[in-house]
Amino acid sequence: MSLPHAILIALLERPSSGLELTRRFDRSIGYFWSATHQQIYRELGKLEAEGHIRALPAQQPARGQKKRYEVLPAGRAELGRWTAASQDPKPHRDAMLLRLRAAAVVGTAGLEADLRRHLDLHRLQLAEYQEIEKRDFPPGNDSAQARLQHLVLRAGIELETFWTQWLAEALAELPDAQPPVADDRP
Amino acid sequence: MSLPHAILIALLERPSSGLELTRRFDRSIGYFWSATHQQIYRELGKLEAEGHIRALPAQQPARGQKKRYEVLPAGRAELGRWTAASQDPKPHRDAMLLRLRAAAVVGTAGLEADLRRHLDLHRLQLAEYQEIEKRDFPPGNDSAQARLQHLVLRAGIELETFWTQWLAEALAELPDAQPPVADDRP
DNA sequence: GGTTCTTGTGCAACTAGTTGCATAATCCGT
């Protein structure tokens, strides 16, 4: 039940319209809490009804018109409450690990292509994170806020690093597969 | 849509009743695909209706009676098909990362206790994985099946290792928190 | 020999997330 809170964070960082939020969920926020535009619009409606956000006054509040939202004090309070509240870690579900375990029983036939594809996807994501790190977190900026944001980004970097290494190992385990192409970026 | 396949894997590894499956989902399989007993019973019903599994003939098929299931050829075929099919990686959602990002905006007050609690939980899980590794994968066993299973377990170990390190770093970032107690197991 | 505890099975309702489509406004070439 965290989508509303993800939206509150995004809106606190910058008031936005539904579409702008959607774009930002495709980038930064979405890296660890993804959402589609349909979910976002639905949630914006609820958050407005609850008095946590409000639409900035616009010319005509009609369909197909941009509507920008900002967070109200009640919304900021709710976010603070949620952040501090104790929450159990959600159980993971990872289909690729499951498929490897299935492969131990029914064989590895047909797995190689998808392992390779996932490896490429994770390498791409890792490169994107490293790009962001270079751009937004040059050494020397040590404000508390920047350090926290950097910490979150580093989680992304380290997780993607893990997956690229693990998938490369998995490919090496396949009986008749070529070893994965080395990642020869600098 | 992978719960039915997780169940097929478990049943191929060993035919079981609903409750036995539930227990195994609390341990091994559940480490990367969790499920409650309600989900499992529902899915067993569907899998039986589809002809993927069948109940081993029992004395009285009454309520409150153990019923053991085994996988039929159609079920094994379906699992093979699913394992080889291309699947997009699911977008991640991690509430703790989201909370840290929220903390960058609304402050870190109240976070410390839960960070510490999660750190303990991950350390516990890591210890459990390492125990399993020591018990089930002594050096020298290099059958293809064992290597694949070990690979999956190592993913769990490395992910938990990452989280314990990351959470310790996060605690170190909190303004007025003590550093996390060192993990002084051997 | 009734009571309560534990084990095993299951339904129903709810919540969160996904997929597919609908609609309005605006921009842009002709």
Next chain:
DNA sequence: ACGGATTATGCAACTAGTTGCACAAGAACC
């Protein structure tokens, strides 16, 4: 000005997962 592409907003139906409870059978209590 007209007609199609793009931008922006949104509803509805579906799927997957969670929560809460119900009920039957046997064990164990005493």
